[in-house]
Each structure stands twice: as C-alpha cells, then as structure tokens.
Amino acid sequence: MSPQREKSNLNRLDILRQSYRLMAEHSWDSISVTTLEKHISQTRGAIFYFNKNKNDLFINMIDELFFPVFQLSQSQKEKYRSCSAKLFFATYRTAFERVLDDLRDNYGFLNPSRNLLNIISQAQKHYPDFTQKIKASLTMEIDFVNQIAGAKNRFHLCGDNLFVQSAGQILIDSLS
Template sequence: MKKDKHTLDKILGECFKLFLQKGYKEVTIPDIENAIGMTRGAVFYYFKDKQELFKAVIDKYIIENQGIPNKINLNDESGLLRFIINYAEGIHRNRESFQPSSNYPGGLLSYLNLFNSALIYYDGFKEKAALILEQEILLWEKVIETAKISQEIRDNVNSTITAKKFQRLFYSESILNGIVTDFNSSELLEICIEEYNLIKL
C-alpha cells in the first residue's frame, strides 16, 4: 500500500512539536498516538520504530532546514554585502519556521535540546551536520574570493579565515541573541555588517 504524503507530513510535523517540547527520551508511543490521532500500528506503517521516526523528523526539520538552499539563493551573485543580508534573512526564515511549533516560550532552547538529542540518538547526525557547515564555509569562501576580484573588499583578506569568522559570527550571535532576548535579525545583521565594513574598500 502506498504511503500518503499528507499523512506522513502530519506525523513528522506533530512529532517535531513533541520532540521539541519533551526531548527524544521522554516522548512515549502513547504521546505520539495522542498527538497525531493515529494508532501505533498506523504510525509504524510509516516508521518501524520511534528511533526511525525521530531520524526522519531530524532530517526534515534540522538537516533540510539548515541546508544552504533554505538560507540563500545559490544563483545570487550580487556581492558579499548582499550575500550577508540574504544569509541573515535566511536565518530569520528558519527561526520563524520552528518557533511557532513550540507551544510555550523558549523555542530556541527547545531546538538546541533537539539538536543535542540528535547527537546522542541519531547515528551519523554529527557527520551530516559537519557536512552542512563545511559546505557553508566553501560557499562563503567563494563569495569572498569573488568580492576580492570585484574589488568590493580588500585583496589581502584571507578568504578561509574570513569565511569562518562570518559563519561563526552568524551562528553564535543568532544563538546568544535568541537565548537572552527574542530573536532580533536586524541586530544580527547590524553586527555582521559592522564586520563587513572592516574589510570593504
């Protein structure tokens, strides 16, 4: 029997909320049944067990959500400054996509806890996450090199180090910003543009 995409998306969406709220270990099969309004037999028609379901949730809401295409238009060649702006907007969209899924304050902390659960219970997750970060660095390096050629920024800028600085600045500031206060993408962008101003011509 063919698996229904609408039902599959419903299962993943509701279980994403559950795992956000309670963490992988604390979510029970009855929790899942109650959240999606289906029996365990119906749930396990789509997934063989809770761990496989958890992996599918992580793939959809972390791996895919954090993928480069969801943050930036890869065909946009408007320069480093525009790339920084678009990247910040992509982070904002990502945050908006998971924040409402939690029914209580602290969506970012819940997301970080979910990430931590994936490191523990999802074999191979660390490697997938590392690959995303590596691909991002390569993309930043490419944009920075192009900006040097077009004389948007200084030609003595170390592309690899600068790429890592921007990536870590985005991640650290977006996390700290979200923990201390409500996420403020404008403030994040302002900080990153200040860093950009240090290397522009």
Template sequence: MTTKERITEEAFKLFLNNNYEKVSISDIEAAVGKTRGAIFYFFKNKEEIFIEVIDTYLIKTQDPSEKFKVEDDTSLKQFINLYINGVNTTMSKMLSISVVNIYKQYFSLYLQASKIYPNFSEIMTQNSIEEVNLWEKVIARAIKNKEIKAVDTKHYATLFRSCFLGLAFDRCLLYGLNTEELYTIYLTIYNQIKLKS
C-alpha cells in the same frame, strides 16, 4: 499536509518539549490523533520517527544548498540580504509550530540528535563547512569585482558564520535570535571592508 508530514511535525513538537526517551508511541498517537497501526504504516519504530524529524527540521533546514540560492553574480551585500532572509524564513517556519521558547528547545533537540542520529555530528559539521565555503566564495568574488578590499577570505567567512552562531546560541535561552541585530553586525563588517565608490 500528508499524514506522514503530520506525524513528523507532531513528533517534532514532542521531541522539542521532551527528551527522546520520555516520548512514547502513545504520546505520538495522541498528538496526531491516529492509531499505532496508522503511524507504523509510515514508520517502523520511534527511532525512525526521530530520524525523520531530524532530517526534516535540523539537517535540511541547516543545509546551505536548501537555504541559499546564490547566483554567479551575487554580490556580498546581496548575499548578506539573502542570508538574513534565509534565517528569517527558517525561523518563521519554526515559530509557526507554536512551541514555547522554541529556540532553547531547538538547541536541546540538536544535542539529543548528536547522541541518537547516526553520523549527525559529521553531517552537521559538513553543512557548516559548506556554509563557510559559500561565504568564502562570495567574499572572493566581491574582492575580484572590487566591491570590497582584499581580505583573508577564510577569516572573514568564518567571522560572518560565527556572528550568526554566536548570537543564535547566546540569545536562545531568552527570546531567540534577533535578525535585525545580526543584519546590523553584518553591515558593520561589510562597511569596514567595502571599497569606497
């Protein structure tokens, strides 16, 4: 891990546990074990550090092109597995940081970013639209390939995405998203629209 990555990770932990305003450069110095000069070699100020944290841990991790590598012949069933694996990978990365109740803190950081990070809401909305579009594309291909019944692709794409968001939000205050539960829900939806072979 480079010094810049270490600063970003330690700042991420601090911003997860405290509001942006409460985190000082002194706190970051202590967490990283580096002087202010060493930190400012990579970042101009606290806001720039915060922006790097949001880029690294929120925007990139929620970018569908980063999370899912979908081939032209990926079936809906395969995509469901890819999706769950992508969520598990992201969650494992977050849990490795060892923050108490990271799920609750992650949502709190998300709200802070919406106030501080320039165009954050627009960027995350675009990520969400791209993810729904990806679901829609996979569902349309599944219809064409006679994997599933003819369904409204937009509605089902939104349904799959909303199941993830709803469970993630609902469980964040307690123990976090259970991907086995999400997978079971996805398979239930899939089996209801799957064409019998």
C-alpha cells in the same frame, strides 16, 4: 500522483511535523508512543506504517525537517550566486538562523533557541554521526559563502568564529 498516494504522503508529513514539534519541546526519551498518538492525533498503526520504529521516526524527522532547512538548497545557492554583494549580505541567513526562523514561523515557537538547542542535543544522542554531518554541512556552506562573498567583496568567513558566535547567541537567547 493518485489522490490516495497524495493523501498518504500528506499524512506521513503531518506525522513527521507534529512529532518534530513535540520532540523540539520535550525529551525524545520521555515521549512514549502512546504520548505521540495522543499529541499528534495519529494511531500507532499510522505512525509505524511510515516508520519502522520510534528511532526511525526520529531519524526521518531530522533528515526531512531539520537538515533541509539547515543546509542551503540548490535554489538558495543559485539565488545567492546571481545577486549583488549588497543583496547577499542583506539576505543571507546562517544555517542556525534558518532553523530558528523555521521553528518560529512554521512551528510557532516564541523562543526557538531553546527548541533548537533541544533538537541538537537530542540528535547528538539519537542520530548516528549527527555531529559529523553538521560539521560537513557547515564546512560546505562556509566554503560556498567564502566563494560568493569573497568574489564580490574580498570577504573571508572563518567557520570556527561563525559557529561559536551562532552557538553562543543561541545559548544566550535560550536563557531568556
């Protein structure tokens, strides 16, 4: 990859990451392009060079920053397939826990539960079929976890219980 192409890709990722951080703290509807320019130190031209419009920027943030953390990667699946049951149960993080960790570790949020709830509520409004994609991702992960953990420990994870428990804990944490 040429140095110019690499710099362009880094600039695009920087725009996405800084916009994602801003969106996680505020309402996307209330964030103007001028506000984006000021807070992310990028020009309108740079923002729209990589995104057709503000809605396209939102979709790109969710597709490239939220879902890759929310969904188990192939390398994570391989790691879990090859580990012992004890290691699996000691290291497995739910989809919601992975996003909370990402928001805390990579974006510096002290109470990432609030930010996660904000992201989810805004994505339901601005991202077509977000709820269906979340449900499909959770179903695939629950099937994977049942396959791995069940084979190792006669364990079965109930998706509805996991979702309700995770969502409930996120809500409680967001209030503190």
